[in-house]
Amino acid sequence: MALETTATFAVAGLASLFMAWAIGAGSSGSTPFAPAVGANAISVMRAGLVVGVLGFLGAVLQGANVTEAVGTELIGGVTITAGAAIVALLTAAALVAIGVFTGYPIATAFTVTGAVVGVGLAMGGAPAWAKYTEIATLWVLTPFVGGGSAYVAARALQNDRIPERALTGVLGGIVGVILGNIGFAFLGAADEQGSLAGTLGSGLPVGSPFGIDLGPIILTLACAAIVGTAVYLDIGRDRDGGQRRFLLALGGLVAFSAGGSQVGLAIGPLVPILDEAAIPLWAVLVGGGTGLLLGSWTGAPRMIKAIAQDYASMGPRRSIAALIPSFAIAQTAVAFGIPVSFNEIIVSAIVGAGYAAGGAGVSKRKMGYTVLAWIGSLAVSLTVGFGAYWLLAAIGVV
Structure with missing residues (x-):
């Protein structure tokens, strides 16, 4: 690469790393273990340390789908340049950082999506309506499905x-059914992900009556039986301890899923320029995962406290009820390559579980501000991204 191109890509990489830190300190670092902290199953500081490691693993093993969607599917007709990526990432990261330091969970997916679309439109790109419909459907259904299930x-x-x-x-x-069917990079072919049930089940000598491959179904049922039986026996030996262990396991699964989804928001805008820089996607996923880890370790405790204590007072049972639909929605988003807000997922589930006890501990005032922050972050990031790129392009900076 030419020196100027190298320097531009380096700046874009730093902007992406800052975005990854902001996400780790905010949504992916704070929300997965917030119900567990609220139920006193784990301390705030320990939750921040654990979620950082699990988020890193999720980013490396599951991050490709959302990363490629953010980088190539949000705008049509143009290719995001390094300069455009810098503008989009800095716009989104600034808004997320404001949320981190004020204690309000800004929806990261909203800010990144809005910023990338705004920049793309300023470049002369065409709206990707089909993808927007897919994204909007998940965003709108999340509070109802997640909160209702919880x-x-x-x-x-x-x-x-x-x-x-x-x-x-x-x-x-x-949970076992979901575990058996989530995708992992190491189980799939090149540039693809494979699940335990799909990859290992396809090799079982059980035949395919009526054209249905029974192998994945058998493996899925086996995963369900193993996990369900383990939880059942653990609860039988020690009710309170078993609940806490199940809750912590769920928090770990959600943290892993957060890494697989949220890393795409940080490094997705870099995807169109990776070929020019001769950098493989896996290397960028590792870098993004590292940024998430650092953000979780240094900035997440503040947001963990905000979500765990300010939204609802959760016991172990309601926390379990909140995390299971959160895990399911997160993995659905990862599978379909849809950028999704973990703040929206977790907060909706917490509120749903909170209302199961008559709304005990649910702060309606805080929820109102949060919803306004979600809507505002999308509108502001789109407007600022469009305006910033248009202005910089007009004066010849990008």
């Missing part, structure tokens, strides 16, 4: 007529 699960766990141990085992089985 409410139903929490109500069932609090119902004295339903055996709690058996129900918790069933919930563990649902």
